[in-house]
Amino acid sequence: VCGDGTSMHSMELITDAGDTLTYTILDAEADMDGGITEGIVSNVEGGFMAGDKMAVTGLKTADGELVATRVINVTSLLGHWTSIDRNFMIEEGGTVHSEVKAETNPWTSWKILNGQLLLNRDTFDITSLSADSLYLENQKGIYTFKRQK
Template sequence: MDKRVSTILFAVMAVLFIVACGDGKKKGDGQQSLATTEESKGDTTVYGVCGVNTAMHNLELVTVQGDTLNYLFDVDDESAVKGGLLAGDRLAVVGYKNADGEYEANQVLNLTTLMGKWRSIDKQFELMEDGTVLSAVKEEAHPWTSWKVFNGQLLLNKDTFTVNALGGDSLYLENAHGIFTFTRQK
């Protein structure tokens, strides 16, 4: 009986590892998205995939360089994690090394949750994996055409937004012009 239990546990762990790591394939030309993985000059964001050892106060991040970093974060601070944490999801993390040499996350943005179709009263757009934005409103004077994360903020063309909240069906962005509310379009 012990041998069957250990075999089953091994199979479950193998499946979780495969799901978390993914197959490395991306749409398009085979390169990873510039919007979600490229560290630009001056960008303090660390990009990677949520690891299977992520827990209540600890985020395991497997970076795009292949390093595994463990970030501490305050689960009671609702502004720290936006979009949830699920093993295998792509993340953008802004943090620092504390006096004890441990990594602490100020902000975690789930890029997997962020991508997709969004709409408001006057805008409809889709954030694509390759860093492009598809606009559904053709009459728009200055539609967003590209996106990326820079220092934990969302850049849509040259417009910079703070992501106030991100859920499976809602997105709240803020900049100097106000707060913008979007719902997920199915």
């Protein structure tokens, strides 16, 4: 969960075990000092605010600083999503409910693993996540969903 110490370039995370971790968020304007973080831009999908549940992958610099490489806002991911052929709800706890009864291979579970979204056995990169849209990509193509209210 994002803690109250979160700011534009720093994300405070409170783990499920109660530990507090602070990740640096690098953008394209970040100082490029030739060190381990040179050329790294933190990919943040879904934004972040205090109280949001997050999935983060990152690296640790030589001086022990944690740098986020991929951030997915799980709170933003939850909800009802639709496309031409899919209509589903991503719910807390790893459950997916399909709203299309005739769907041949409905997704029933989800999780974030190594910065990717797993829906059943299908693995996707989240290329964009916002308040009203979700773009997923895998070797078969790009999938676009809009949030259903």
